[in-house]
Amino acid sequence: MKRTSRDIRTANRSLVLRHAIAASPVSRPALARATGLSQATVATLVGELLELGVLVEAGFEESGGGRPRGLVAVDAEGGALVGVDVAETYVHVEVVDLALRVLGRAHAELTPEDGDPARAARRIADAVRDATERAAAGRRVLGVGISMPGMVDREGGVSVFAANWNWHGVPLLALLAEHLPHPLHLDNPMRACVVAELWFGAARGRDDAVVVNLGTGVGAGLAFGGGPHRGASNSAGEWGHTTLVLDGRPCHCGRRGCVETYVGAPGILRTVAELDPGSALLRAGDQTAALDALAAAIERGDPTAEAALRRTAHCLGAAIGDLVNLLDPEVVVLTGWVARRLGRRLLDVVRPAVATHALPRPSAAVEILLSPIGANPVSLGAATFALEGALSPGAGAPR
Amino acid sequence: MKRTSRDIRTANRSLVLRHAIAASPVSRPALARATGLSQATVATLVGELLELGVLVEAGFEESGGGRPRGLVAVDAEGGALVGVDVAETYVHVEVVDLALRVLGRAHAELTPEDGDPARAARRIADAVRDATERAAAGRRVLGVGISMPGMVDREGGVSVFAANWNWHGVPLLALLAEHLPHPLHLDNPMRACVVAELWFGAARGRDDAVVVNLGTGVGAGLAFGGGPHRGASNSAGEWGHTTLVLDGRPCHCGRRGCVETYVGAPGILRTVAELDPGSALLRAGDQTAALDALAAAIERGDPTAEAALRRTAHCLGAAIGDLVNLLDPEVVVLTGWVARRLGRRLLDVVRPAVATHALPRPSAAVEILLSPIGANPVSLGAATFALEGALSPGAGAPR
Structure with missing residues (x-):
């Protein structure tokens, strides 16, 4: 797992390019300020990115007197x-x-x-x-x-x-x-998901971020020091298979009480069934249709749907609160098709639930946001x- | 939370010095190989550390022919x-x-x-x-x-x-x-604890490590990319206040079911009391004496003590398994006075418990070790x- 100088160079090229994409056209000194790298290092990296055809020279900046500064921009073409x-x-x-x-x-x-x-x-x-x-x-x-x-x-x-x-x-x-x-x-x-949020979404410019992916399965993309955390076997982020309830609901992974069994789509529908085994929401069709029906029922104030949302928020608040206490991130981003379907209503109940479960200091330091990335x-x-x-x-x- | 070039220089100086402490006397090319930094960067950093009086020149290496290579060593004095x-x-x-x-x-x-x-x-x-x-x-x-x-x-x-x-x-x-x-x-x-293990203990040379500190309170020191992870408010590592049992045992932090309430010293003694309210172990004196008595009772095969150890290992296995699934570290190091007292017997029951709870791939990638640091x-x-x-x-x- 030793970082090689090649890894460091790739990471630094990415860092410079990420800032160039955010701010094109941009001067080399501005890139040095934004990345924390030295001006000499940035000059070398920009030279390499020009050579690779990823950046192009893009004229000069007004400098109010002194020598005009060259600008570079991403070569979209x-x-x-x-x-x-x-x-x-x-x-x-x-x-x-x-x-x-x-x-x-x-x-x-x-x-x-x-x-x-x-x-x-x-x-x-x-x-x-x-x-x-x-x-x-x-x-x-x-x-x-x-x-x-x-x-x-x-x-x-x-x-x-x-x-x-x-x-x-x-x-x-x-x-x-x-x-x-x-x-x-x-x-x-x-x-x-975590790379998309770091480059283009709610984690732009952040060092430490958690991207909570809610779908049929659930997981957490982690970023530390501005880059994705992969772990020793590229398996980091299996938050869905961390324990929320010791010896709780059985999980398809063979263990019990995993976060996924409470806040993944099948887990949410199981919560609906526990609250009201005869609920019409469970007869809406496949899982996607059932989540659509749940989102609509929440909107119209259906008591079972609202109770299921509260119960899900209690579980999700504890599970995200655990991530906040353990990792103390700057931002937690909610993404995935379940998060997109429940949207604002989910965010509104999850934020106070996290605040209840997390310790005051890391809770005050974290923002909880929906992913702003519209496309996939x-x-x-x-x-x-x-x-x-x-x-x-x-x-x-x-x- | 932006890293400045000063932060990067400090981190690189630490990285070089850490390897120099491990391998003194050592040549500059060997330091470049060990750190993944370029030879030019290492030469600059070694120059700075010589200037600071932390390193000294220490003769030459046999080079079997070519120009002899200069060695540097830590200046302990x-x-x-x-x-x-x-x-x-x-x-x-x-x-x-x-x-x-x-x-x-x-x-x-x-x-x-x-x-x-x-x-x-x-x-x-x-x-x-x-x-x-x-x-x-x-x-x-x-x-x-x-x-x-x-x-x-x-x-x-x-x-x-x-x-x-x-x-x-x-x-x-x-x-x-x-x-x-x-x-x-x-x-x-x-x-x-995590810095001590990175520089001198079981996390030496590792990028991604978790140091599990078991005492009256419990916490986890985290390291990613070879350095300590502090988080947005320097609060990272509050693993003791992550949820093991949703709505479980009350915790002094005001929440319920925290890991600490099961595997901290008071939590372990509570488990003993649940198993046998009249146990003599609970009358051994203060908490430290009670843990000593528990360790001795485990050694002589006392059934209540062994049951308490198994129950603690079940909880600790799930809670460490969660860290393994989420973070996929290279090593988990057990430290703190409770880990030192229970020692090998704890390790022997925790390893299979983690293997039961963690997913196969990150579980195969992680080593679980007792801290080798004898001193505090x-x-x-x-x-x-x-x-x-x-x-x-x-x-x-x-x-």
């Missing part, structure tokens, strides 16, 4: 990046330019039969080709980032374990490389993996 | 550092040389009356003077690091909240400065605060 969100029931692809603005999308539903690894790779590659042929026409594709749920061996490009398809050790990148000629980068949705944050984050890959010394100049 | 562990019932002071070898100690019991802030500062200052006059004779004292339980404002030198003396906003460093002429540095015991790790860590303070650019050359 310098290439295209592809981000892929592989989920339980779909694959979603976004193509973005170097300023990470969306150029185009593709979406395909996946069926249980698509769980065959070779077939899954073909379906993913088809969606990537579909999106890039339409959106990236004439631009060089610098890389493809893929977010795959479950446990991921990032360096090896292997899906170590994916519960949805019962995959164990599937060499996903090797399978994809048979179809796609681009540099490929693999990681999991928690890492994608997982595919945006995955596109950022490809950008970070392209910035790695030795990856080869994209031009 | 270059000064003295003082580490102070302020606990609920005592103040413990250690004086160390620049290789952080112990030169001398002082110890004083504290009574509830010592909770008056001015009086506490006087008692602490007396103990520091007592130790330095005997141990540091002829050496310049480069700084004094103080570990104070509770919530600490590190930059301001203020004890924000200390439960033992019901302190709120006591300007401890300002009070101590009336008695002590040295540079003073304040932080909490969790930070002291809190005062050793506090002395390291003083060393890191002396390494900060602008702190003034210690010579």
Whole structure:
């Protein structure tokens, strides 16, 4: 786990580029102030990013007297990046330019039969080709980032374990490389979400952030010192499988009382069933339809729906309060389809619940926010993996 | 929370010095390999540490032909550092040389009356003077690091909240400065423990570590990327106040079901009382005597003691398993007086309990160890605060 000087250079290039994307056009001294790096280091890094074709010279700044300062800007036209969100029931692809603005999308539903690894790779590659042929026409594709749920061996490009398809050790990148000629980068949705918030969302400019991802499963993307925390086996963030109730509800992971069994979509619906086994909300159709029905019932003041929201907030407040007490982050960002569906109403009950559970000092220091990223944050984050890959010394100049 | 270039320089100086302490005498290229920094950066940092009088030139390395390589070593004689562990019932002071070898100690019991802030500062200052006059004779004292339980404002030198003396906003460093002429540095015991393990203990050379401190209270010192994680308000690590049992045992913090209420010394004794309200273990005297009696009873196979150990391991296994799932550390180090007293017997039951609760991949990646630091790790860590303070650019050359 030793950081090499190459890792440090990649991290510093990313840091400078992230600030350049936020503030283009920008001078080198302004980048030095924003990043905390020395002016000499910033000058070197900017030179490398110009060489890579990611930044371009962009005229001069008014300096009110002295020598005019050169400006640099992100070269949005310098290439295209592809981000892929592989989920339980779909694959979603976004193509973005170097300023990470969306150029185009593709979406395909996946069926249980698509769980065959070779077939899954073909379906993913088809969606990537579909999106890039339409959106990236004439631009060089610098890389493809893929977010795959479950446990991921990032360096090896292997899906170590994916519960949805019962995959164990599937060499996903090797399978994809048979179809796609681009540099490929693999990681999991928690890492994608935290990278998306760090570069473009509610964690911009923050050092220490937690991105709470609420969906069918739940997890927490962690950032410390301004970068994603991956852990010793790239498994960090399995907050969904931390204990909220010792010996509580059984979890599909084989343990009991996991956070996920209370605040994941199936857990919330179980809470509804415990409150009112005959609730019409449980007959709304699939899980997504049931959550939509729950959100609508909360809006119209349905007592069971409101009780389920309060009970969920009690659990979520304790579980997020635990993250606040342990990690003392600057910001906790709520993301994922369940958070998007319940939105403001969830935030309004979770904030006081966290304040009740967390200690006063870290509670006063933290902001709890909904993700401001409108598009799919997982595919945006995955596109950022490809950008970070392209910035790695030795990856080869994209031009 | 923006890192400044000064912070980065301090961190890099610490990184180089930490490796130099571990491997003195050592060549500059070896330091570059060990730290991941470039050879040019290491050459600059070594120059600064020579200038500060912390390193000295130490001859040449056999190079089997080519130009002989210069070696540097820690200048143990270059000064003295003082580490102070302020606990609920005592103040413990250690004086160390620049290789952080112990030169001398002082110890004083504290009574509830010592909770008056001015009086506490006087008692602490007396103990520091007592130790330095005997141990540091002829050496310049480069700084004094103080570990104070509770919530600490590190930059301001203020004890924000200390439960033992019901302190709120006591300007401890300002009070101590009336008695002590040295540079003073304040932080909490969790930070002291993690710094001690990073520099001298079971987390040496690791990037991501968790130091679990088991005493009357419990907490977790966190390290990411090779340095201590402090959080947005220097409150990170309040693992003792994360939820193990939602709505469980009441905690002195006002919440319920906190980890501390199950695995802190009073929590363990409560478990004994739940198992056998008439147990002789509960009549052994104060809490320390009761834990000694428990350790002895475990050794002789007493059924209540063994049941209490198993129940504690079940709780501790779940709570440490949560840390493993969330943070995916390389190592979890058990420290604190309760861990020292129960020792090997605790480790033997905690390891399988963690394996049961943690997910397979992060569980396979983590080592669970007892702290190898024989002396008081809190005062050793506090002395390291003083060393890191002396390494900060602008702190003034210690010579």
